[in-house]
Structure formats: C-alpha cells, structure tokens
Amino acid sequence: MxxxxxxxxxxxxxxxxxxYYLVFExxxxxxxxxxxxxxxxxxxxxxxxxxxxxxxIFRQGFCYDCFYSSPAVGDWIMKPELSTAHLGIEDRDLEYEKQVQLKPHIVYFASSSEVKVGVTRNTQVPTRWIDQGAEQALAIVEVPNRYLAGITEVALKSHFADKTNWRKMLTNDIVEVDLMDEKNKVAALLPNEVRDYFDINAFDVTSLQYPxxxxxxxxxxxxxxxxxxxxxxxxxxxxxxxxxxxxxxxxxxxxxxxxxxxxx
Structure with a gap:
C-alpha cells in the first residue's frame, strides 16, 4: 500500500x-x-x-517569499509578547491578527523533558501538548488575548525552560515533577496585568499516553x-x-x- x-x-x-493521522489531499x-x-x-x-x-520550502511549510509576507507566520507567532492586535496595530494583516490574537490563550506547564512553560490558544488544548510530546501538562492561567499570554511566558521563562529538549523527549529521558507544586510557585512571578486571572484550582493535570x-x-x-x-x-x-x-x-x-x- x-x-x-x-x-x-x-x-x-x-x-x-x-x-495519529497523516492527512493528504x-x-x-x-x-x-x-x-x-x-x-x-x-x-x-x-x-x-x-x-x-x-x-x-524555507520554514514552517512556506517558501521564502510567503514566509516573509504571510500573516500566518509573523514574528508574534513565535514571540506572543510582540502581539499588537489588542492595540489595533497591524503587523502584516490586522484582521487576520485580530482573529488569532484576540482569543483566549492558555499559559501552561508541560513535562516533555523537563518542565517548560508555553502559550497556546485555548482551542488548541490538548493538541499543542500532544504536538510537543508532553507526558503531562497543566494550564497555569487563561487570559483574553495573546499579548497577555506572551508577557506571562516572558516573566516565567527566566525561571523555567521554554523549549522542549527533543532528544530527551524521544528517548523518554524525562524529569518527574509535580506540576501542581510548580504552579503553586508562580503566583508571585506573574505580571500585574495577569494576576487577576490566576486561580490555583482552575485546571487539572492532563496525562498523555503515546503509541x-x-x-x-x-x-x-x-x-x-x-x-x-x-x-x-x-x-x-x-x-x-x-x-x-x-x-x-x-x-x-x-x-x-x-x-x-x-x-x-
């Protein structure tokens, strides 16, 4: 076949x-x-x-020209703190950016090698965690736009990793941690604009099993x-x-x- x-x-x-599914035309x-x-x-x-x-292909499935022109791969994708749609400021296409940036976002902890902090739209849970190979994941806070999620990630990544060690993830060399304990530590680290959204009991730990x-x-x-x-x-x-x-x-x-x- x-x-x-x-x-x-x-x-x-x-x-x-x-x-897992590979989807073709x-x-x-x-x-x-x-x-x-x-x-x-x-x-x-x-x-x-x-x-x-x-x-x-240059990056992320896009040719060179599209990578530097499409709103789907603006700098704010990889660096959410650069989001400006909440201010009405365009990067490449304001309407597109509003559709993505002005949606509820989750800041989370994931355990895929060591504990890492990340950002995703709430509609991408648990897909984002699966894509990163997380064994466990826990939402820290849900905020109304990508900018607030981005500045939260920036505040936390001086204390936690923000990238997965893919080699450790694929050899199952994973540090065991209690994500709820880690979440308990972050309240004082959150930006002032985000603290009202924090609820220690708002989310449960998700465990994921891979084939x-x-x-x-x-x-x-x-x-x-x-x-x-x-x-x-x-x-x-x-x-x-x-x-x-x-x-x-x-x-x-x-x-x-x-x-x-x-x-x-």
Whole structure:
C-alpha cells in the first residue's frame, strides 16, 4: 500500500494511546496502524502550503517569499509578547491578527523533558501538548488575548525552560515533577496585568499516553534533503515525530510542504 501527498503536521485524537493521522489531499493514514511494520519514505519535491507553488520550502511549510509576507507566520507567532492586535496595530494583516490574537490563550506547564512553560490558544488544548510530546501538562492561567499570554511566558521563562529538549523527549529521558507544586510557585512571578486571572484550582493535570512500542537509547534525525529515501521499522510516534527501530527519528512538522510517498 502506498500513500502520497504533501506533508502537513499529523492530526491527533486524544485516546489511550493518542491516535495519529497523516492527512493528504485524496487520502488519509492512521499512522498507529504502521507500528511494528516496515515503512518506506520517499521524498518527491516541494509545494508551499501558502501559495501552492513547487518552490523550495524555507520554514514552517512556506517558501521564502510567503514566509516573509504571510500573516500566518509573523514574528508574534513565535514571540506572543510582540502581539499588537489588542492595540489595533497591524503587523502584516490586522484582521487576520485580530482573529488569532484576540482569543483566549492558555499559559501552561508541560513535562516533555523537563518542565517548560508555553502559550497556546485555548482551542488548541490538548493538541499543542500532544504536538510537543508532553507526558503531562497543566494550564497555569487563561487570559483574553495573546499579548497577555506572551508577557506571562516572558516573566516565567527566566525561571523555567521554554523549549522542549527533543532528544530527551524521544528517548523518554524525562524529569518527574509535580506540576501542581510548580504552579503553586508562580503566583508571585506573574505580571500585574495577569494576576487577576490566576486561580490555583482552575485546571487539572492532563496525562498523555503515546503509541510507542519501546524507546531508543540513541537517536538520529532524518533529513529528506540529505536522505531522500529511507526505510525502517516504525516503533513509535510521539510529539510530531516518527520513531524507527534503528534510532532514526523523523519530524513530520518540520517537513511540512515536502511531497512524499509512504509505502507499507
């Protein structure tokens, strides 16, 4: 059986374990069904997720021109504290930015390697946590816009990590912590504008289980640019990564916009 299409990040469904899907234009694949099977992955070219042209992908599934023009990849995406829609100030497209920035956002703790702090729209819970490979996650505070979430993250990331150590996440080298204990520590660290939104009892810890047969001890990242054809036995899926028996890992999300064929 062969599936082909343009890679976009795997769609997920909360379950025990989490279910993963690759969705193409004319088909979809429940990736969990490939566990324990030999899978061949072949790179066939590029297609920008924004303009649809067959141009080399620059970042986040976008070609160079689209990456520097589309409102979907403005600087405020990676740095929420740069959001300005609440002030009526445009970055690239004010109407688009209002639709995204002026929605309730969650600031959270996630345990995917060590404890990290992050930001996401409340509609992206638990999807965001799954995409990061979190074993556990806990919302710290819910605020009405992305800017307030951003300044909260800035205040907390001098005390907590703000990035996942993907190597530790994929080898299951995770520091065990009590996220409620960590949440108890943050009240005094929050910006003044956010403290009224903080409620220590507002949220519960979410635990997540991934479809992994066993974890490798060492891993090597697969680059389709360098290795356009790869074959291996799939032993796990975690975050947005496929994990193979020989320790090769493939980040689906970082290869968005790549045309592939997947044979089983």
């Amino acid at each position: 062969t599936y082909e299409g343009i890679l976009t990040k795997m769609q997920t469904e909360l379950g025990n374990p989490i279910q 004319n088909s979809f694949l429940n990736v969990n069904q490939l566990l324990g099977k030999e899978v061949e992955l072949i790179f066939d070219g590029f297609q920008c997720l924004n303009c649809g042209k067959q141009k080399k 992994v047969l066993h974890y490798p001890k060492k891993i090597t990242s697969l680059s389709l640019d360098k290795t356009p054809s790869f074959q291996g036995k799939l032993i796990g899926i975690k975050g947005q990564y496929l994990i193979f028996e020989d320790g090769t890992v493939f980040n689906v999300r970082s290869n968005e916009g790549y045309k592939v064929r997947i044979s089983v």
